Amino acid sequence: MNLERDYIKLIFGLKLKQARTNRNLSLFGLAKITGLSKSYLNEIEKGKKYPKTDKIILLSEKLEVPYDNMVSLKLDNNLAPIGEILKSGILKEIPLELFGIQEDDLIDIIANAPAKVNAFISTIIEIAQHYNLSRESFFLASLRSYQEAQNNYFEDLEQKVEHFAKAFHVDLDLQISLDELKAILVEEYNYKIIELVFSEHEELGDLRSIFVLKSKTLLISTDVDEFQKAFIFAKEIAYNYLEIKERLYTFSWIKFDNFDQVLNNFYASYFAGALLLPKKKLIDNLNLFVSREAPKPQEFVQLISDFKVSPETFYQRLTNILPKDFQLKNLFFLRMSHKVGSGNYKIKKELHITNQQEPHANEMNEHYCRRWVSVKTIIESIKQNKNHFFDAQISRYENSNNEYLVFSSATPDPFKKDHIRSISVGILITPTLKKKFKFIDNESIIKQVVGVTCETCAVKNCLERAAAPIQLERKRRNENTDLIVNSYMQKYS
The missing domain is CATH 1.10.10.2910 (Arc Repressor Mutant, subunit A)
Known part of the structure; x- marks a missing residue:
């Protein structure tokens, strides 16, 4: 795409559409007064074609807009932010085709409601700047959405x-x-x-x-x-x-x-x-494992070792196989990282098949729940000095009451010195899971009520809590204030 040429066509198309709508003319109406075909005018407005000089003169006369204004790349205040977006080439950065969206469709949306779209895009940019989201973060979020879809x-x-x-x-x-x-x-x-x-x-x-x-x-x-x-x-x-x-x-x-x-x-x-991790072999081995009434932790570790792959490769492959071949489509994948000696546990990678699962990464430097098995395996791997510490847990999220069977492995981070990372897959407990996983009711699997972050968690008397529930308390205070305001409004109506 010739960015400069296409930018000129897009800007002219936006200005033509704005001039037409300012006169309350439909495409059909503009075609009638100019003698130009409706389809030709539509292609101009979408930035696909740029009219010759005589056509621009004709359009200027009929729309009562000076010729110089029509061909100028300068936009009025209403369209100026859109021009900046188009000129910046940001639309080239967005993998629109991955989600079945044509660039023309987006241009059309922008042209139809420039002020609202500009406000929306500006909001997204401001949020991205506020949370220091990079171009890398944007691309990885796009990829993750594609995988989830x-x-x-x-x-x-x-x-x-x-x-x-x-x-x-x-x-x-x-x-x-x-x-x-x-x-x-x-x-x-x-x-x-x-x-x-x-x-x-x-x-x-x-x-x-x-x-x-x-x-x-x-x-x-x-x-x-x-x-x-x-x-x-x-x-x-x-x-x-x-x-x-x-x-x-x-x-x-x-x-x-x-x-x-x-x-x-x-x-x-x-x-x-x-x-x-060939599909058929992995499915056969998984079926053997889940059919056991009381498998031991070392048996899951052995299952990974048999394929001679890292825990991360194995868990990633589970996210391919479980939704398709075990009909377990409600699951999440997490990779957490922890620097030994620090109090920080960070989510470095996540995936949410069907996009409904807790937990999601939080960019507000809040403290992730210390009851997660993803955190506990890291703690135990350090305490026991193990190169691979595995555990499983049934986690019930306090906010939603959803229950997940979560498998987690903690190993030294191969890319960072003095860092431990955990890889986890959580599967929503459903009748399908209970039917396939024979050990799901085994008493040896710990059941734990968990939150997402300490700051938003309502679990009381939590000994593992790393921070006060300040976000939750703020939310409740606002809700109580709203109730009192409403009572005054009703009383003095």
């Missing part, structure tokens, strides 16, 4: 993994080995793989790999364990097999140029997870 299951990628397995004679009933992944990269895709000590440079401490496109060289940190290495290899295979050109070159990524890179990074990660 698809129940985080992508049949085309599942099929491509199966096609890949046939083409490369990979048995998905068995665990694909690290050597086999490496051989495919080297022999099929002409990769050079070099291990380096990234930690020699403090700035590279958080990175696990760098791909050098020009020489097709994959640089791997010597700090990477076998699970991480397998995922990196599988992801590189995905980039090549899926023929992805617009991609990120580091793991974890440090920058991106556009949304396509973020989306393609997700596609490659999904493919890698599906290759390392």
